[in-house]
Amino acid sequence: xxxxxxxxxxxxxxxxxxxxxxxxxxxxxxxxxxxxxxxxxxxxxxxxxxxxxxxxxxxxxxxxxxxxxxxxxxxxxxxxxxxxxxxxxxxxxxxxxxxxxxxxxxxxxxxxxxxxxxxxxxxxxxxxxxxxxxxxxxxxxxxxxxxxxxxxxxxxxxxxxxxxxxxxxxxxxxxxxxxxxxxxxxxxxxxxxxxxxxxxxxxxxxxxxxxxxxxxxxxxxxxxxxxxxxxxxxxxxxxxxxxxxxxxxxxxxxxxxxxxxxxxxxxxxxxxxxxxxxxxxxxxxxxxxxxxxxxxxxxxxxxx
Numbered sequence: 134x135x136x137x138x139x140x141x142x143x144x145x146x147x148x149x150x151x152x153x154x155x156x157x158x159x160x161x162x163x164x165x166x167x168x169x170x171x172x173x174x175x176x177x178x179x180x181x182x183x184x185x186x187x188x189x190x191x192x193x194x195x196x197x198x199x200x201x202x203x204x205x206x207x208x209x210x211x212x213x214x215x216x217x218x219x220x221x222x223x224x225x226x227x228x229x230x231x232x233x234x235x236x237x238x239x240x241x242x243x244x245x246x247x248x249x250x251x252x253x254x255x256x257x258x259x260x261x262x263x264x265x266x267x268x269x270x271x272x273x274x275x276x277x278x279x280x281x282x283x284x285x286x287x288x289x290x291x292x293x294x295x296x297x298x299x300x301x302x303x304x305x306x307x308x309x310x311x312x313x314x315x316x317x318x319x320x321x322x323x324x325x326x327x328x329x330x331x332x333x334x335x336x337x338x339x340x341x342x343x344x345x346x347x348x349x350x351x352x353x354x355x356x357x358x359x360x361x362x363x364x365x366x367x368x369x370x371x372x373x374x375x376x377x378x379x380x381x382x383x384x385x386x387x388x389x390x391x392x393x394x395x396x397x398x399x400x401x402x403x404x405x406x407x408x409x410x411x412x413x414x415x416x417x418x419x420x421x422x423x424x425x426x427x428x429x430x431x432x433x434x435x436x437x
Contacts, residue, residue: 168426174312175323176277179343182374186412189386192235204257205274209267222259251286268420278323303331314344335365342371353402
């Protein structure tokens with residue numbers, strides 16, 4: 134399985150180097166044939182926090198408006214020992230051990246491709262993270278869906294982002310990780326809306342519910358998490374991310390995960406679901422799905 138994961142990772146990097154990275158094409162491409170897990174969500178969905186919780190590191194640029202302006206192909210590699218480091222495809226033979234510098238490099242490389250404005254590009258950034266604390270997994274983080282253009286952006290940006298996201302998730306061998314906030318009506322979820330367009334039966338959509346701890350008093354997300362409000366092929370997973378105040382205070386991921394476990398274990402409405410809630414369970418579930426997806430896509434081996 135590790136050899137197959139390595140093969141897909143290499144093929145993804147080769148596709149990007151050759152200019153094949155998921156844009157619309159009249160003919161099938163190598164990129165289209167590769168299995169993938171794409172992360173989709175609105176700008177205020179907590180998508181970045183979910184990814185950082187899965188990795189266990191602060192490494193993504195933050196700010197207002199559209200922060201993710203290029204697809205980020207995030208390849209996680211579980212290794213022995215206690216060293217943790219990151220590598221970018223566009224900076225060969227350089228290891229990043231300071232994850233604040235990883236965040237800066239993502240922002241700088243985005244600007245190199247798109248300029249210092251608010252534009253977007255479909256050319257992916259490839260980031261590999263090596264750590265004994267991650268699961269073997271590859272995710273594609275896509276720009277957050279938005280409803281309005283902000284200052285400095287063309288009015289077309291809303292449709293451009295939607296078109297880019299759709300071009301990735303409409304592939305039949307793409308698992309859609311749809312991130313939705315629990316403190317908003319699920320019917321208005323950007324992630325669910327676009328996922329439903331390309332996967333109407335929910336057969337390859339994986340629902341993640343954020344901000345459960347921020348719901349109005351007297352309400353809960355049990356109907357969603359148990360699949361009664363909107364049923365998907367995969368069980369919904371709820372997470373409790375760090376708040377902005379936690380991030381400002383540099384609350385580490387270990388403490389955040391402990392608090393997340395305590396929240397689900399000690400909240401009466403969620404006690405019976407606690408065993409399948411939280412960031413750690415999400416990471417393990419995604420790793421299992423990724424392995425299953427690669428096994429099903431046995432034709433990948435024939436692409437060499």
